[in-house]
Amino acid sequence: MTAATVHAFDFDGTLTCNDTFLEFIIYDKGMARFLWGFMVNSPWIVLMLLRLYPNWKAKERVFSHFYKGTPLDDFDRRCRKFGASKKSRIMRPAGLKCVTQALEAGQRVLVVSASIENWVRAFFTPHPGLTILGTQVEVAGGRLTGRFLTKNCYGQEKVRRVMQVLPQRDNYILVAYGDSRGDKELLDYADVRHYKPFREGK
Structure with a gap:
């Protein structure tokens, strides 16, 4: 029996x-x-760039500055508006075609991203074979707390999230697509690796 094929795509940059x-x-x-928000949070961003402060904490501080207290329904509405406005402008056509072809072939597709799951989802048409695995935000009383519910979906966390969804590793062939240091562990975990695919001319 032929093993199933699963495609795991990084989102940002890929x-x-x-x-x-x-x-x-x-x-x-x-x-x-x-710009004002980043200036207010610049001490943490500088420390992050100097590797003296965790990337995820700096990211969470910036996110909290802008979105703490925002109603979830309003945030999701903004995410959908963002996806509708930006999809044709920032999505790589070859990458989107690869996703579509895999789904049409009946294969499983995972989009594994350090970005917030709510707006990553807004770039894709719902499909039973498609799963979005991104950084999740914490909600209390229907409002965003400004904190992340999950670990930043970066590095080893990408592998952990894939394993959480598809734990039977011997049952499928994993094809991974990435473009940065944050994708290294996922690419190493895969059977087939594509680094910086979908660039111009590909």
């Missing part, structure tokens, strides 16, 4: 041309508020 964490905040809040 399926998109831009980092959507920054792109979403700029789109939703405007450039002036974006």
Whole structure:
């Protein structure tokens, strides 16, 4: 019996041309508020760049600055609006075609991203074979707390999330697509690896 094929795609930089964490905040809040928010949080960002402060904590602080207290329904509405507006502009056509072809062939597709799951989902048409695995946000009383519910979906956390969804590793062939240091562990875990695919001319 032939093993099933599972495709695991990184999102930012692999399926998109831009980092959507920054792109979403700029789109939703405007450039002036974006710059002010980053200036307020600049000490943590500088420490992160110097590797003296965890990446996920700096990211969570920035996210909390902009979205703590936001009703979940409103946040999801903003995410859907962002996806509808940006999909044709920032998605790599070859990457989107690869996702579509895999789903049409009846294969399982995972999109594994350090970006927030809510807006990553907004870039894809719901499909039973498609699973979005992103960083999840904490909600209390219908509002975002500003904290992350899960670990930042980066590095080894990407592998852990894939294993959580598909634990029977011997039952499938894993094809992974990535473009950065955050995808190294996922690419190493895969049977077939594609580094920086879907670039111009591919």
